[in-house]
Amino acid sequence: MINKVVSGAGEAIRDIEDGSTLMLGGFGLCGIPENCIHALVQKNVKNLTCISNNAGVDDFGIGLMLQQRQVKKMISSYVGENAEFERQLLSGELEVELIPQGTLATRCMAAGYGMPAIFTPAGVGTEVAQGKEVRNFNGKDYLMEYAFDADFAIVKAWKGDTAGNLIYRSTSRNFNPVMAMAGKTTIAEVEILVEAGELDPDQIHTPGVFVHRIFQGTDYEKRIEQRTVRTKN
Amino acid sequence: MLDKNGIARRIAKEIKDGYYVNLGIGIPTLVANYIPDGINVVLQSENGLLGMGPFPFEGEEDADLINAGKQTITTLPGSSVFDSALSFGMIRSQKIDLTILGAMEVSEYGDIANWKIPGKMVKGMGGAMDLVASAKNIIVAMQHVNKAGESKLLKACTLPLTGVRCIKKIVTELAVLDVLPEGGFKLLERAPGVSVDYIKTSTSGRLIADDQTPEMDLG
Numbered sequence: 001m002i003n004k005v006v007s008g009a010g011e012a013i014r015d016i017e018d019g020s021t022l023m024l025g026g027f028g029l030c031g032i033p034e035n036c037i038h039a040l041v042q043k044n045v046k047n048l049t050c051i052s053n054n055a056g057v058d059d060f061g062i063g064l065m066l067q068q069r070q071v072k073k074m075i076s077s078y079v080g081e082n083a084e085f086e087r088q089l090l091s092g093e094l095e096v097e098l099i100p101q102g103t104l105a106t107r108c109m110a111a112g113y114g115m116p117a118i119f120t121p122a123g124v125g126t127e128v129a130q131g132k133e134v135r136n137f138n139g140k141d142y143l144m145e146y147a148f149d150a151d152f153a154i155v156k157a158w159k160g161d162t163a164g165n166l167i168y169r170s171t172s173r174n175f176n177p178v179m180a181m182a183g184k185t186t187i188a189e190v191e192i193l194v195e196a197g198e199l200d201p202d203q204i205h206t207p208g209v210f211v212h213r214i215f216q217g218t219d220y221e222k223r224i225e226q227r228t229v230r231t232k233n
Numbered sequence: 234m235l236d237k238n239g240i241a242r243r244i245a246k247e248i249k250d251g252y253y254v255n256l257g258i259g260i261p262t263l264v265a266n267y268i269p270d271g272i273n274v275v276l277q278s279e280n281g282l283l284g285m286g287p288f289p290f291e292g293e294e295d296a297d298l299i300n301a302g303k304q305t306i307t308t309l310p311g312s313s314v315f316d317s318a319l320s321f322g323m324i325r326s327q328k329i330d331l332t333i334l335g336a337m338e339v340s341e342y343g344d345i346a347n348w349k350i351p352g353k354m355v356k357g358m359g360g361a362m363d364l365v366a367s368a369k370n371i372i373v374a375m376q377h378v379n380k381a382g383e384s385k386l387l388k389a390c391t392l393p394l395t396g397v398r399c400i401k402k403i404v405t406e407l408a409v410l411d412v413l414p415e416g417g418f419k420l421l422e423r424a425p426g427v428s429v430d431y432i433k434t435s436t437s438g439r440l441i442a443d444d445q446t447p448e449m450d451l452g
Contacts, residue, residue: 027317077359077360078357079356086355096355099358100358102321102325105316105318120325127394128362170295171299171300173315174317175316177316178316
C-alpha cells in the first residue's frame with residue numbers, strides 16, 4: 001500500500017501558499033478540519049479563496065482565518081453567526097459568493113467525478129442565475145453550474161488508515177467526502193489513524209486514491225454551535 | 234390569531250403517514266412537536282440525516298450529530314446519515330414528500346423571498362433555493378404582517394427571490410391560504426377569532442375570500 005501519512009498539520013499544509021483556492025469540509029463547526037485551520041492561521045497565508053458551506057464563528061473555525069484577514073474570497077451557502085465576517089463583507093474587504101447549498105455540494109461532486117458542469121434548478125429566476133446559462137429539460141429550466149477547481153481540499157474524518165482510506169462519523173460527514181474527491185491535493189485529518197488493513201473495506205466512505213496526505217489530529221475541541229437538550233421526564 | 238406554536242400545530246395536520254419531511258429553521262422546526270401520534274414520518278435534515286430524533290438528554294450531546302440549524306439532536310431506530318451531495322440528490326429527485334420553510338415575503342404567484350435583505354442581512358440561502366426549486370409539496374410558515382403592520386403576502390416580492398412560482402400553500406398567524414396557479418391567494422381557513430375582513434386588510438396581494446370561510450381546527 002502507498003503510505004500517505006505525514007507528521008502533522010504543519011507538514012500537511014506545507015505548500016499552501018498565498019492566493020491558493022481551498023475547499024474546507026464541515027457544516028457549521030461540525031466536521032471541520034480544526035488542526036489544519038490552526039496551522040493555516042499559524043502560517044498566516046493570505047489572499048485565500050475558501051470554498052466552505054459556512055465561515056465558522058468569530059473565534060473558531062474559518063472565523064480565525066477571517067480575524068487575520070487571510071481570506072480574500074468566500075464561496076459559501078450560509079454565513080450567519082459571524083459578526084467579523086459580516087463586517088468585512090459590508091465594508092467590502094471580503095469578497096463573498098453565496099450559492100445554494102445543494103449547488104455547492106454538487107459542484108464539489110462534479111469535480112470529484114470528473115464532470116465539467118452540472119444542471120440544477122436551484123436559483124432559476126433569482127440573482128444567483130445572473131450571467132449563467134439556462135437550459136430547459138422536459139419543460140423545466142436549469143442553471144448550468146461549473147465544477148469547482150480547487151488547489152487543495154482539506155477534510156476531517158473520524159477514522160483513517162495509512163493508505164488514506166477514510167470513514168466519517170455521523171453528520172460530521174457532510175461536505176467532507178465530496179470535497180475529498182474534488183481537490184487537486186487532498187489533505188485529511190483524522191481522530192484515529194490506523195494501519196492499512198485495519199479498516200473493513202466495506203465500511204470505507206472515501207477510498208484512499210483521493211487522499212494525498214493524512215495525519216492524526218490532536219486536541220479536537222469539537223465545539224457545539226447550538227447546544228440543545230431536553231431534560232429527563 | 235395564532236402564535237408560532239399555533240402555526241406549527243396547524244401545519245402538523247398536513248403531514249400524512251409515511252411522509253419524508255424536511256423542516257426549515259424557525260417555526261418549521263416546531264412542527265416536529267405536533268406530529269400526531271400514530272403517524273410515521275421521517276424527518277430529513279439537509280446536512281445529511283434521515284430520521285432526525287429529539288434533542289439529546291443533558292450530558293448526552295454529540296458534537297458530530299447536529300441538524301441543519303446546527304442544534305444537537307439524536308438519531309432514531311432506522312436513521313441513516315449521508316453526505317451533502319447525496320442529501321440534495323434526494324431533494325432534487327423529489328424523494329422528500331413535504332418541505333416546510335419560513336419566508337419573509339410570498340407573492341400571489343408563489344414567488345418566495347427568505348434569504349437576503351440588501352444592505353442589512355447577508356446570511357445566505359443555505360439549502361432553501363435547492364428545496365424550493367425541487368420540492369413537489371411546499372408549505373410556508375410565515376407572519377402574515379410584519380411588526381409595522383405591513384402585509385408580507387404581496388402582489389410581487391420586494392426582496393431578492395429564493396424561488397419563482399413554487400409556493401402553493403401558506404400558513405400564517407391569521408390564515409391558511411392556497412396560492413392559485415393563475416395568481417392570487419385563496420383563503421381556506423381563518424385562525425380562531427380572526428375575521429375575513431381582517432385577513433383582507435392584512436393581505437396586500439389579490440385575496441380570494443369567501444365570507445363563509447371556516448375557522449381552522451387545530452385538532
